[in-house]
Amino acid sequence: MKPERLLFTGPRTLRAEALDQDAWTQVRHGAFYPASEWEALDAGERHALLVHASVPKWADDRLVSHWSAAALHGLPTIGRWPNRVALTVAGRGRTSQHVQRFHRVNELPIPVQINGIRVTAPLRTVVDLARCTSLRSALATADAALRKEMFALDELRQAVSELPTGVRGRQTALLVAELADERAESPLESMSRAVMFQARLPRPELQVIVRDGRGFIGRCDFGWDGLLGECDGKMKYGADLTDDPSTAVWREKQREDRIRRVADLARWCWDDAYAEGPMLRILADKGVRPRPGQQWIA
Template identity: 40%
Template sequence: MTDAALTHHRSLSAQGLTRADVRALERAGELTRIRRGVYQRGPFEAGDGARHRQLVRATWLELGDGAAVSHASAAVLHGLPLLGKAPARVCVTRPEGGHGRADSVLHLRLCPIDAAETVLIGDVLVTSLARTVVDVARESSLDQGVVVADAALRLGLHPAELADAVTRAKRRPGVTRARQVASFADGASQSPGESVSRVRMHQAGLPTPVLQWHLGYDDGRTTESDFGWPELRTLGEFDGKVKYGRLLRPGQTVADVVMAEKQRENRIRRQGWWLVRWGWDDLRDVQAFGRLIREAFANAPKVV
């Protein structure tokens, strides 16, 4: 995310390029339009987040002093996961002066912010990890708030820092949601799917699981599951579409991994445990998800 990769239309004009020339360079892939009047040399990096980072860079160059990239845009820059696509507009917070506004590129908010709540990422001023989590949580769903909070804790954010950021926001809209997110967040959740699964478990009134439960086999080996209910002899795993892909070893196919997972499931059951899996579709309906997990509890071997 460097200035060298960006160029303005006025710079291209100064080089003698006409609008037709610029369009020809775009068709050839030598220029990519980021926003009106700002181009990137070469194609976009792969990924929705990379594109948004360049949009932030292109917009940041035109902002005055005192502004900080915030909310979902700050989450992207910190590497926090978002549910769905990166925002279409750059989210910015300014402590005072002027008015908040939203257009096709920029969403500007006016809100108190001090130096302790900002950090530099590259040379872009961004709200701190804790402030970013609180801002996202205040203005988004519980699911999204927990996803970014869990990820921030995994990145090293201390719970006390998050609690302090919530206290700082005590008179701002949505702080009740932010407080709920902060108290529920757990850095042991290793993916957005696991974070949303925990929310659904809470909403369905299910027992609180142990995260990243290790089960020992009789031969001394162990296996790890996303969730464990030891008193109920039940393990739970969220299986996103990419999970099996991450398990692939050189020379393996997805079918090989699926077979290995079935064999693993059989070993787990021979140890006297039950394994239940679910995906994103199962998380859409709280009650249906609750039934799925309770059926697993009922199928699990009973401790005599």
């Protein structure tokens, strides 16, 4: 994603009608990006470009925040990215019909700058999202921020504990702070863990090292007594992932055979976890079912 590649049009500059419509994609009114490069971007990167395309219109008394700050920080969310840019402003705020959504605060938080744009810091961004999005999405954002060492878990818990009692989203934010874990390596792992928690499944071990009599086999996303769980179908095997495709497939089959001699294995994909039911049925078929009174948090 290259913000400098944005092309702005207007009555005093290049007119949009003069552009080759096949070569350029409209990011927002008056802002275009090379179509071939746009196609290669993921949804978060596209939203980040929307922020860059919109920011010149704003004054210094507002900060990019919430999901838009997450996009600029390179942090994931789960679900569709909004087509409005999120801002935090001091005083009165409003939502336009185009791209701006305003969040009112009495005093602006201390910002950071990304490519000259004033943005809420990663910790504030995660807390904001934990208060206004789903547990699965907020957990994915928090896990990724911890993994990138943007802040420490203790800092997250302290920030959440300081939210006023009764403030909107506080309970979800408290849950996110208790469940967040830097060991999660993808949004899919974070979402799977949120689904497990909400379904009251036994809490799994994370990033389980698997060995047999011959030594190290690999690492699995989740582990319970006698069962390993993989939510992307890709075991972390280590150094020889550089094998050519045919050799890699053969090695994976060999390793999976070794794993299954050590423990049973459950696999699921993004759609299974997103819909919840399919993933829960896969785990139930392997004996991982809801337990009354199951506690993840002390």
